[in-house]
Amino acid sequence: MQTALLDMGFAIHGGADGRYGQQTARALRNFQMHASRNFPAVRPTGTLDAATLRALDALAPAPGARGQSRGLPSSFFNGQPVRVVVALREHRTFLFDPEGRLVDIFPNATGTATTPTRTGLKVIRAKLDQAAAEAAGARLWNDAYVFGVRILDLSWADGRHSGEELHGTNAPAMLGADVSHGCIRHSNEAILVLHDALSAGDRVAIVEHVDDPHLGVAVQVS
Secondary structure, three states: OHHHHHHOOOOOOOOOOOOOOHHHHHHHHHHHHHHOOOOOOOOOOOOOOHHHHHHHHHHOOOOOOOOOOOOOOOOEEOOEEOOEEEEOOOOEEEEEOOOOOEEEEEEOEEEOOOOOOOOEEEEEEEEEOHHHHHHHHHHHHOOOOOOOOOEEEEEEOOOOEEEEEEEOOOOHHHOOOEEEOOOEEOOHHHHHHHHHHOOOOOEEEEEOOOOOOOEOOOOOOO
16 A cells, blocks of 8 residues: 555655554545545545555556556646646645646645635746755745745746746655645755746646646637
């Protein structure tokens, strides 16, 4: 079960260890949040039951593979192609290539109830390397490592500043939870992949669930 969850991009800090602890329960709850959209018998309890096991068997990739067999989000938001979809309720970030093919799925941590990550279409405004990320952390939080090794600064699609970023973290054990001030945290390994794959101007869709009605096929323009 742990291996399947990890292969689908759910966070279990420390990897598969064969023990059913807090990290595994959190990852399973995030999976159940996702699976419940198409498997009504699944409930986000953090406990493995028969309904959850059936959903896991249906959605997990083949052994040794990463990704998901079905139930993936579209790479279009309101008809516009996006490179990233952030699914808040299941704490996963989906990276697509420029042709809309899924590249990988990464666990994330998102905003708390009082400082939520806001849904909608956003754009990468700037890319900050490790030196700039450490300088920002030291300046804003007196902690050079709070943003991890990279930052992707986001604006709203209409150009307004969002105050949110995709960035790394110095607290990877908190991935899979609502703990940030609105930014979307990733492991440092994941943010390096995202930073290298994405460019300023690329679109990022932030949604509650992967079946958000704003996600869909491209709009045909006559």
